[in-house]
Amino acid sequence: MKIIQTDVLVCGGGCAGIAAALSSARNGAKTLLIERAGFSGGIITTVGLPYFDGLIDKPSGRFVVKGIPLELLQQLGVAKVGAKHIDDLRPDLITKYWGSVWIPNVEEFKLLSDELILKQSDRLTVLYHSMACDVEVKDGRVAAVIVANKDGLVRIEARQVIDCTGDGDIAHWAGCPTIKSTPLMPLTMHFRVGNVVPVKETRDAAKKVLIEAHQEGRLPNFYGPGLIFAFAKDECYVHATRVPADATDAADFTRAEIQGRKDAWTIFNEWKAKVPGFENSYYIMSGPCIGVRDTRRIVGLNVLTLEDLQKTTRHDDAVATGCWFLDIHPPEVSVDKPFTGSGFQPKPYDISYRTLVPQKVSNLLVAGRCHSASSEASASSRVTATAMALGEAAGTAAALAIKSKIEVGTVDGRKVRETLSQNNGGPFTDA
Numbered sequence: 001m002k003i004i005q006t007d008v009l010v011c012g013g014g015c016a017g018i019a020a021a022l023s024s025a026r027n028g029a030k031t032l033l034i035e036r037a038g039f040s041g042g043i044i045t046t047v048g049l050p051y052f053d054g055l056i057d058k059p060s061g062r063f064v065v066k067g068i069p070l071e072l073l074q075q076l077g078v079a080k081v082g083a084k085h086i087d088d089l090r091p092d093l094i095t096k097y098w099g100s101v102w103i104p105n106v107e108e109f110k111l112l113s114d115e116l117i118l119k120q121s122d123r124l125t126v127l128y129h130s131m132a133c134d135v136e137v138k139d140g141r142v143a144a145v146i147v148a149n150k151d152g153l154v155r156i157e158a159r160q161v162i163d164c165t166g167d168g169d170i171a172h173w174a175g176c177p178t179i180k181s182t183p184l185m186p187l188t189m190h191f192r193v194g195n196v197v198p199v200k201e202t203r204d205a206a207k208k209v210l211i212e213a214h215q216e217g218r219l220p221n222f223y224g225p226g227l228i229f230a231f232a233k234d235e236c237y238v239h240a241t242r243v244p245a246d247a248t249d250a251a252d253f254t255r256a257e258i259q260g261r262k263d264a265w266t267i268f269n270e271w272k273a274k275v276p277g278f279e280n281s282y283y284i285m286s287g288p289c290i291g292v293r294d295t296r297r298i299v300g301l302n303v304l305t306l307e308d309l310q311k312t313t314r315h316d317d318a319v320a321t322g323c324w325f326l327d328i329h330p331p332e333v334s335v336d337k338p339f340t341g342s343g344f345q346p347k348p349y350d351i352s353y354r355t356l357v358p359q360k361v362s363n364l365l366v367a368g369r370c371h372s373a374s375s376e377a378s379a380s381s382r383v384t385a386t387a388m389a390l391g392e393a394a395g396t397a398a399a400l401a402i403k404s405k406i407e408v409g410t411v412d413g414r415k416v417r418e419t420l421s422q423n424n425g426g427p428f429t430d431a
C-alpha cells in the first residue's frame with residue numbers, strides 16, 4: 001500500500017475543510033487535504049448552494065466572522081476590502097430580511113479554491129477523488145487514515161488530523177463518542193431551471209401545484225417552495241425537495257439521492273405544465289449531489305447548547321462566533337416557512353475551541369457541522385460561514401500543535417484565539 005506522511009491531514013474539502021487546510025499551511029504546517037469530489041467547496045459546489053450564512057448579525061448588520069470566509073467573499077468581489085457591515089457588501093447579493101449574503105457563481109468557487117490551494121503549494125497538497133474510508137488508532141492517537149482513490153488504498157500517516165467530513169467519519173471510526181439528532185433533518189436536492197419569466201401569479205401557482213401533487217401522491221414530500229432568482233433574473237434556483245434519510249447509511253443515502261432526483265424532476269414537470277412563467281423553461285442541473293444537513297456530531301470536551309445561545313455564554317477559548325437563527329428543518333412537508341419551532345434568533349455567541357476536540361483521541365480535531373453541539377445549537381452553528389470559521393480555527397490549532405510538538409487535543413484554545421486574531425480571524429469583538 002502506498003504511504004504518505006504529512007504534518008497535518010485534513011479530511012473533507014468543504015466549507016470547514018478548505019479553511020482548515022489553508023490556515024494549517026499558512027501557519028507553517030505541511031498539510032494534505034483529501035476530498036472525495038473532484039473539487040473543493042462542499043455544500044457550495046457539491047450541492048450548488050451560494051449562501052455564506054452566519055456572517056452577519058441580522059439585528060445590527062455587523063459581521064461576526066472575519067478571516068478566511070471574509071477573504072473568500074473579497075476575492076469573489078462580494079465584499080469590499082475592510083468590510084465589516086452588510087452595507088459593505090454588493091447590494092444585489094444580500095437579503096436584509098434573512099441577514100444573508102450569497103456568491104454570484106458557485107462554479108467560480110471551485111476555481112478560487114484551487115487557486116488558493118496552489119498558491120500555498122510549498123506546504124499544501126490536495127488529493128481530489130480521494131475518500132477516507134478507515135482509520136488505524138494506536139495508543140489513543142490516529143496512527144493512519146486509509147484513503148481510497150485511483151492509486152488504490154493509500155495509507156496516510158499524519159501527526160495531526162482534522163475531520164471536516166461533515167459526518168464526523170474519522171472521529172466515528174476512531175471510536176470517539178458521537179450523537180445524532182432525533183429526528184435527523186431531511187436531505188434536499190437543489191436544482192436550477194432556466195428561461196423562467198416570473199409573473200405575479202408564479203409563486204402562488206407554484207405552491208398550489210406542489211400541494212396538489214403531494215395530495216395526489218406524485219410528490220411524497222416538499223417544503224416552501226423557495227423560488228430564488230439569485231443567479232439571473234430568468235433562472236430559478238429551487239429549494240423544495242425534502243427526503244428524510246440517514247446519510248451515514250450507504251443504502252439509505254443512495255435511496256435519498258434517487259428520491260431527491262425524482263422529486264426535483266416531478267416539481268419541474270408539474271411547474272412547466274401548469275405554472276405561468278415556466279411554459280418555456282428547461283431543467284439546467286441539480287446538485288451534483290443531494291445536500292446533507294444533519295448526521296453525526298462529536299460529543300467533545302465542550303458541547304455548545306441552546307442555553308449557551310440563549311444566555312450568550314462567554315468562553316476564554318472562543319475561536320469563532322455564531323449568529324444564525326435556529327434553522328431546524330422538519331422531516332415532513334412544510335408549506336411556506338421552511339423551519340420548524342420558534343426560529344430563535346441568538347445574539348452573537350461564543351464557540352469554544354473545546355467543541356472541536358473529541359474525546360478519547362489526542363491528535364484529532366473535528367470542524368464544521370459535526371463539531372460538538374446539541375441538536376438545537378447545531379441548527380445555528382452548522383451554517384457555511386460559521387463552519388468555515390471553525391475550520392480556520394482547527395487548521396490554526398493543528399499548526400500550533402506541530403510547532404510546539406504537542407497534540408491538538410492539548411493545545412490551549414486561548415492561544416488559538418490569539419493566533420487567529422493576529423491573522424485577522426477569530427471571534428467577534430467590538431473593535
Ligand SMILES: Cc1cc2nc3c(=O)[nH]c(=O)nc-3n(C[C@H](O)[C@H](O)[C@H](O)COP(=O)(O)OP(=O)(O)OC[C@H]3O[C@@H](n4cnc5c(N)ncnc54)[C@H](O)[C@@H]3O)c2cc1C
Pocket residue numbers: 011012013014015016017034035036037040041042043044046047049051052053054130131132133164165166167169187188189290291292293367368369370382383384385387
Ligand atoms: C440542502 C442544504 C441547504 C442548506 N442551506 C444553507 C443555507 O442556505 N445557508 C447556509 O449557510 N448553510 C446552509 N446549509 C448548511 C451548510 O451548508 C452546511 O452545514 C455546511 O456546508 C457545513 O460545512 P462542512 O464543511 O461541515 O460540510 P460540507 O460543506 O458538506 O463539506 C464536507 C466535505 O467533506 C467531503 N467528504 C465527506 N466525507 C468524506 C470522506 N469520507 N472522505 C473525503 N471527503 C469526504 C464532502 O465531499 C464535502 O466536500 C444547508 C445545507 C444543506 C444540506
